[in-house]
Amino acid sequence: MPAVAGASQAVGEWPLLHARPEAVARAEGWLAPGGECTRGCTTPVKLHWWGKSVGTEECTALSNSLIRSHGRLPGAGSSPKQIENLLLGMNSLTDECAAALAAAASTGAFAQLLSLGLSRNQLSDRGCAAIARSLTHMPELRDLFLSKEGGVGDACARALAAAFLTASAPKLTRLGLADNNITAAGLKALLQAAPAGLRELNLDNNAQCRGGATDPGWGEVRASTQLPLVSSQCQQGPARTNPRQLHQRGERRVGGRRPLFEGAMWV
Numbered sequence: 001m002p003a004v005a006g007a008s009q010a011v012g013e014w015p016l017l018h019a020r021p022e023a024v025a026r027a028e029g030w031l032a033p034g035g036e037c038t039r040g041c042t043t044p045v046k047l048h049w050w051g052k053s054v055g056t057e058e059c060t061a062l063s064n065s066l067i068r069s070h071g072r073l074p075g076a077g078s079s080p081k082q083i084e085n086l087l088l089g090m091n092s093l094t095d096e097c098a099a100a101l102a103a104a105a106s107t108g109a110f111a112q113l114l115s116l117g118l119s120r121n122q123l124s125d126r127g128c129a130a131i132a133r134s135l136t137h138m139p140e141l142r143d144l145f146l147s148k149e150g151g152v153g154d155a156c157a158r159a160l161a162a163a164f165l166t167a168s169a170p171k172l173t174r175l176g177l178a179d180n181n182i183t184a185a186g187l188k189a190l191l192q193a194a195p196a197g198l199r200e201l202n203l204d205n206n207a208q209c210r211g212g213a214t215d216p217g218w219g220e221v222r223a224s225t226q227l228p229l230v231s232s233q234c235q236q237g238p239a240r241t242n243p244r245q246l247h248q249r250g251e252r253r254v255g256g257r258r259p260l261f262e263g264a265m266w267v
Contacts, residue, residue, distance in 0.1 A: 019064070023057035030058075031065060033075035044075040045083060050117070051090040059088070059097035063104040071109035082109065087117035089145065095127030102134035110134075115143040119176060124151030125159070132159035141170035147202065148179035157186030161193035171197045178204040178231075184217030187232075191225045200229045209234035 019027070030049055035041030041048050047062075054062075071082035086101075098118070104110065116138070118131070128146060135141065146152060157177070163169055172195050182190075182203060190201065208219075222232055 019057040019061040023055070024061045027058045027061035027065065030054075031062070031074050033073075042073065042075065044073055044077070044079060045081055046085040046087075047073065047083060048085065048087045049091070050087055054088055054091040054093065056092070056094045056097045056100075059093055060100045063097075063100035063109075066104045066109040067107050069109075070107070071104075071111065071113075082112040084112055085115045086110075086113060087115065089117045089119045089121070091121055093118060093121035093123065095124055095130065097121075098123055098127030098130040102130040105134040105137040108137065110138045110141075112140055113138050114140055115145075116141060117143070117145040119145045119147040119149070121149060122151070123149040125153055125155035128152050128156035129159040132156070132163040135160075135163045135170055136166055136168040138170050139168065142172060143174040143176075144172055145174075145176040146180075147176045150180075152177070153181040153207075154183055154186035154189070156180070157182050158189050161189040164193040164195055169195065171195050173197050174200045176202045177206070178202045179206070181207050181210075183207040184221050188217075188221045191221065191230075194225075201231070203230065203232045205234060206232070208232060 030047075030052065031042055033042050033044070035048075037043070037046065037048050040050060040052055066083065072079075073083055088097075101110075101116075105113075110116075116131075123146065128149070131144075131146070135144075146156070160175075164172075175190075175198060177190075183206070187203060187206075194201070222230060
């Protein structure tokens, strides 16, 4: 499948990859409605593809499909509804996937997106920045999860902060950035630009926990925030909560209308 025309200009850093036929076939198979949403599913408004070995080529194929359909999933039928939940945690996604998703966002495909989950992949600051720049095209986004990426640090925090300061930034309520390498400087940038409605910021196991020592400025910055919940714990060993268990807690509704996931910082 050829790269989408104009996508590299929309992202501004690299051209999108081609997706080989076998990757396109896998993505098309996952796009077919079905599955249980506690394990992985596709519905008319949700793609919950965590832990499905989704790679960058499948992500590119998915993004191309959403561009062609203007964000509508195959099961939507004649409904004008676009995708609302895109959860791709625990896969093998790279910065090129982030660029492909950003390109899809720039076409309006994510205009109704509420939750974007990319945790436990292989993103770096560069991929995070691509997502951050695309937030202006996700006006309804409420939950963003970028935990345990391996290459995410203060540059990601600064890119998100810059995005939050734009007039068209989404009104996030939940942001997951646990198990990355964000320092007190990154935390300060995030808190200074935090959307007014942000009530949960997860920064567990970041730079304040490295080497058994705390980041000297972390506590001071942390104490200055007025956010209802900022988690910055240091915990060793396996993940505190199984991501699938988090999904099994079910969905809640915000304002009695649209679904969001509760407690899913690892999505």
